[in-house]
Amino acid sequence: MAANEFLNNYLPFAMMLVIGIVFVAIALFMSRMVRPSVKTKEKLSTYECAETPVGDARIHYNIQYYMIVIVFLIFDVEVLFMYPWAVQLRSLGGLGFIEMVLFIEVLIIGLAYAWRKEALEWIQ
Amino acid sequence: MITNPNAYDLIVAILNAIGVYNIILGFFQEQGMEYLLRIVIVLVEIAVVLVFVLLTVMFLSWFERKMFAVVQSRYGPMVTGPRGLFQPIADGIKLLGKEDIIPATADRWIFTIAPYIVFVSVLLVYIPLPFGESLILSDLRVGLLYIIAISAITPISILLAGWASNNKYSLMGAIRAVAQDISYTIPLAITAIAVVVFVGSLSTVDIVNAQQGYWFWIIPKWFIFLQPLGFILLLIACIAEMGRIPFDFQESEQELVAGFFTEYSGMKFAMFFLAEYAHMFAVSGIIVTIFLGGWTGPAIPIIPIQITSLIYFMIKTYAVIFFACWLRDTVPRVRIDQLLHLGWKIMIPLALLNLLVAAFVVTAGVI
Incomplete structure (x- = not known):
């Protein structure tokens, strides 16, 4: 019964996934039927404000974005721990609340550390 | 645990009321394919949602342009149809006939697959979105977590699109978009958790049901009145998530041409366009579900709920x-350092504070 209910609940998900892909495929296919296709060297060059493209776009990038992703990863995993706690808080009572206060305190110390180390600053 | 009724149950109830359900069921049972009936009904539901999404996108793109024009004392679209209402159809036909250009230096495979991922991931957000009483595709028990998880796929497709284009504007726009999306996912998730603490369930239908009724017979029991701070945080985070002005770094026209879809043309561009507006509606629907009482409202006699x-x-x-x-x-666009400053140094601490206050109130038994 439980397995069946799970199937029933996620059936729309599976079907939406398939139908979404099919929808995009049909739209792209329809456009392929009607659109012109006259390719020239200029058309296929990368857009760079009508100039000849200079070099490759995939160059060394600002380290700042990497720092943000690292901090994000830590927070995202910790946020994940809060979901089961939030659902069960009423039955956990005061102890659950104190535990989460400690957890968030550690989280805030981590944020303060990243802040102090200027991981969140935008370095020019 | 009782599951809330969803659209499938509603359709079955309607078919029963007409008196044809048993006939159809009997037909499918004769073939020995009882489960096929469920698949057919779900197919109908999904078709309805898909058509609804497409119509919404068309209307929204018209609405936004028209409103922008009115604010700027212009007319906006007005040639095609009454007040330019058919402008989106004209756009669609135009895009259908446009040449599809894949730059020679681009990564063809990833370039083609990115529009699929962005559109499908936005479409999947609609599954646990309650449009109305029992008007929901599937009431998942992890509804809110599911929504946040699926929303996290969109930045991946943006990054794929920007990377595959091998265009400096695209890559810059994509990386900015991802940095912004992930920075604002955290306050969004934490404010959502603060509501889950009140409800004790991740199901979107339970969240809406918890907001039914009134205080003092006048004020509706919406969570916006319990957590005004949470509502403001969620609204800002959602607007950032949508990538709209004042947070539209992914496609700030003056700097990055069109951001991550600079190189896209024709139908592939249309897919990004569709996804953007569909996402906008979905995110607005989520804000309404979490804080503005979802579909609750005063009941009107005679008309079905x-x-x-x-x-x-x-x-x-x-x-x-x-x-x-x-x-x-x-509103003018903010700078990217201001954006990250707001996200990390103001919104996350405030969101944690909001969560702690909410948890304290629940633990103390006030609510």
């Missing part, structure tokens, strides 16, 4: 969309 609730949901969602468009029309 499914219809009135759908109307209430639409009114509220369009109010949020109106607010987002209004922001776009009036």
